[in-house]
Amino acid sequence: MENLRERKKQRTREALLRAALELFTTRGYERTTVDDVVAAVDVSQRTFFRYFANKEEAALAVVELAVAHFVDAVRARPPHEAPMEALRQAVVEGWDSLNDVIESVVPVELYLRMYQVIESTPVLLAAHLRRSMEIEEALARVIAEREGLDVEADLRPRLVVAVFSGVMRVTERQWSTGADFGLDAMRSLTVSYLEQVGPALTGDWRTN
Amino acid sequence: MENLRERKKQRTREALLRAALELFTTRGYERTTVDDVVAAVDVSQRTFFRYFANKEEAALAVVELAVAHFVDAVRARPPHEAPMEALRQAVVEGWDSLNDVIESVVPVELYLRMYQVIESTPVLLAAHLRRSMEIEEALARVIAEREGLDVEADLRPRLVVAVFSGVMRVTERQWSTGADFGLDAMRSLTVSYLEQVGPALTGDWRTN
DNA sequence: TTGTCAATTGTCAGTGGCTGTCATTAGCCT
DNA sequence: AGGCTAATGACAGCCACTGACAATTGACAA
Numbered sequence: 001m002e003n004l005r006e007r008k009k010q011r012t013r014e015a016l017l018r019a020a021l022e023l024f025t026t027r028g029y030e031r032t033t034v035d036d037v038v039a040a041v042d043v044s045q046r047t048f049f050r051y052f053a054n055k056e057e058a059a060l061a062v063v064e065l066a067v068a069h070f071v072d073a074v075r076a077r078p079p080h081e082a083p084m085e086a087l088r089q090a091v092v093e094g095w096d097s098l099n100d101v102i103e104s105v106v107p108v109e110l111y112l113r114m115y116q117v118i119e120s121t122p123v124l125l126a127a128h129l130r131r132s133m134e135i136e137e138a139l140a141r142v143i144a145e146r147e148g149l150d151v152e153a154d155l156r157p158r159l160v161v162a163v164f165s166g167v168m169r170v171t172e173r174q175w176s177t178g179a180d181f182g183l184d185a186m187r188s189l190t191v192s193y194l195e196q197v198g199p200a201l202t203g204d205w206r207t208n
Numbered sequence: 209m210e211n212l213r214e215r216k217k218q219r220t221r222e223a224l225l226r227a228a229l230e231l232f233t234t235r236g237y238e239r240t241t242v243d244d245v246v247a248a249v250d251v252s253q254r255t256f257f258r259y260f261a262n263k264e265e266a267a268l269a270v271v272e273l274a275v276a277h278f279v280d281a282v283r284a285r286p287p288h289e290a291p292m293e294a295l296r297q298a299v300v301e302g303w304d305s306l307n308d309v310i311e312s313v314v315p316v317e318l319y320l321r322m323y324q325v326i327e328s329t330p331v332l333l334a335a336h337l338r339r340s341m342e343i344e345e346a347l348a349r350v351i352a353e354r355e356g357l358d359v360e361a362d363l364r365p366r367l368v369v370a371v372f373s374g375v376m377r378v379t380e381r382q383w384s385t386g387a388d389f390g391l392d393a394m395r396s397l398t399v400s401y402l403e404q405v406g407p408a409l410t411g412d413w414r415t416n
Numbered sequence: 417t418t419g420t421c422a423a424t425t426g427t428c429a430g431t432g433g434c435t436g437t438c439a440t441t442a443g444c445c446t
Numbered sequence: 447a448g449g450c451t452a453a454t455g456a457c458a459g460c461c462a463c464t465g466a467c468a469a470t471t472g473a474c475a476a
Contacts, residue, residue, distance in 0.1 A: 005443055005452075012453095033432060044455045049434065082411035126338035130330060133337065133377075147413055155401060156408035158378045163409065166374030169341075170366050193363060200364035201371065201409075203290035205355055213423070213472055220424095241461065252426050257463065 013051050014105075015041045020058040021106060025113040029059060029121045056127045059118065062102065062111050063128065067135055069101050070094050074142055083143045083157070087164045088194055095187045112181060119176040132169070136161050167193055221259050222313075223249045228266040229314060233321040237267060237329045264335045267326065270310065270319050271336065275343055277309050278302050282350055291351045291365070295372045296402055303395045320389060327384040340377070344369050375401055 019040040023032040034055055038048050052058045073094035077086040102111050118124045136158070144150065144157040151157050171193045175186050199205075227248040231240040242263055246256050260266045281302035285294040310319045326332045344366070352358065352365040359365050379401045383394050407413075 003443075008443085009453080034434090035432080045433090046435090046456080047454060050453080053434095055433070083413070084409060085411065122338060125341070126334035129337035129341065130334035133333075149413075155378075155404045156413060159375060159401065159404055159408040162374035162378045163371050163405065166370035167367060170363075170370045193367065196363045196367055197371065197409075200367040201292060201405075203293065205291070205357075205364060211473075216472085217424080242463090243461085253463090254427080255425060258425080261463095263462070 012041070012043065012047070016043070016048060016051055017058060017061055018106065021062070021110050021114055024059055024117055025110065029055075029117055029124055056124060059114065059124055060127060060131065062106060062114055063118065064131075065101060065105060066098060066111075067131075069098055071135065071138060071142070074139060077146075079146055083147065083160045084164065086143075086146070087139070087160070091168070091190055092187060095183060095190075099183060108183070112183075116176050116181070119173065129169075132165060136165050139165075163197070167197055220249070220251065220255070224251070224256060224259055225266060225269055226314065229270065229318050229322055232267055232325055233318065237263075237325055237332055264332060267322065267332055268335060268339065270314060270322055271326065272339075273309060273313060274306060274319075275339075277306055279343065279346060279350070282347060285354075287354055291355065291368045292372065294351075294354070295347070295368070299376070299398055300395060303391060303398075307391060316391070320391075324384050324389070327381065337377075340373060344373050347373075371405070375405055 016037065020032075020037045023036055023040065027036075034045055034048055037058075038045050048058075052061075070090060073090035074087060077090055081089065099108060102108050118128050140157040140161045141151055143161060144154065147157070149157060168190070171186070171189050174193075175181065175189050178185070178189075224245065228240075228245045231244055231248065235244075242253055242256055245266075246253050256266075260269075278298060281298035282295060285298055289297065307316060310316050326336050348366040348369045349359055351369060352362065355365070357365060376398070379394070379398050382401075383389065383397050386393070386397075
């Protein structure tokens with residue numbers, strides 16, 4: 001952010017993002033045209049598509065931030081932790097700092113509302129899931145490196161990550177459709193869901 | 209298929225599907241326009257959109273068939289089996305009959321090629337993943353009913369299904385990018401991946 | 417068989433996402 | 447100040463998709 005030029009670009013991007021999020025969360029994603037967004041910022045439509053590859057990208061930009069934060073948290077975990085435990089801890093502890101990370105870009109409240117829009121808009125949910133798959137691949141490589149394994153040769157890294165992500169997705173969904181929709185609620189939900197994974201996989205559901 | 213009218217509709221739909229699949233698998237999904245497809249069948253573009261909600265739906269139609277077959281297989285599992293085992297058996301055994309199910313609509317070879325197109329086309333992969341989520345919800349309800357539980361109250365049904373689906377997705381990906389791309393290869397891959405889930409979740413990766 | 421009704425299809429016009437191209441503007445640097 | 451380059455705008459065009467209405471075609475009874 002040395003140049004005036006750079007600062008201006010930054011400001012344009014942020015303005016577009018804010019306007020998009022505001023419109024998406026109020027009017028809905030589908031019922032908001034790109035023209036609506038650019039009109040609010042007073043730039044040409046072409047400019048929008050120079051900052052965002054497509055409409056989806058603008059909608060998912062904030063989530064991307066949170067995701068990157070989580071991946072970093074996993075990388076920062078002490079190497080002696082077992083893979084599953086490292087993932088679990090990264091989520092639980094990463095939640096504390098997440099608030100600040102998001103707030104530095106947009107109001108957390110806007111982030112939360114956008115999350116609900118994503119979960120309830122088919123095309124956005126689809127894009128979100130695909131992106132999650134890419135993250136899974138990245139996480140698998142992190143885990144593999146921690147354990148000194150080859151991702152291509154050993155199935156386990158991708159498997160733990162897949163299982164973990166599966167649980168997280170169920171949690172997310174429950175969270176986004178539930179009553180208590182805040183960051184704290186998400187953390188406690190995460191913990192209780194992860195606790196139930198073991199029991200759910202064992203054969204005897206009747207004994208407890 | 210009583211009426212001539214009904215038969216004609218059926219034929220039009222099949223013709224569109226075949227043409228679409230053929231073009232998607234040879235020219236690629238993105239580089240095939242709907243106009244290309246309708247030109248091959250000689251109907252209006254509007255007609256295409258009367259049979260398929262969108263371009264994606266045509267691309268995913270065959271996979272949908274396989275998915276439905278699998279869900280039925282789960283429903284048919286004996287009630288005394290543990291949830292995870294029922295899911296596992298449904299996949300493994302369902303594979304035998306899958307060949308016939310698919311062949312009754314399109315050549316299996318076309319199905320397999322289409323599968324690779326889906327996995328390698330971002331927008332199709334995204335749509336496929338979203339659809340998988342809906343299937344997961346359906347499966348969770350099946351499992352819950354088998355066990356006499358309330359899906360909303362007990363977390364475990366959704367959790368097993370999520371874990372299982374996560375593993376299946378990893379398997380699919382490996383399969384679609386691997387060398388041996390046939391139905392038999394998929395079954396053996398599935399088995400070996402599911403065997404590794406247990407080991408992957410335990411903490412001690414070094415002891416075996 | 418024919419006439420009427422309903423379902424299927426075609427045509428057309430239009431919207432919205434997205435891209436390539438080229439001219440214009442605006443910050444940068446000597 | 448003036449030339450260079452990056453950012454933007456303006457415009458034309460492609461493609462997916464939709465609504466509306468007219469034309470066609472099978473169904474079915476008189």
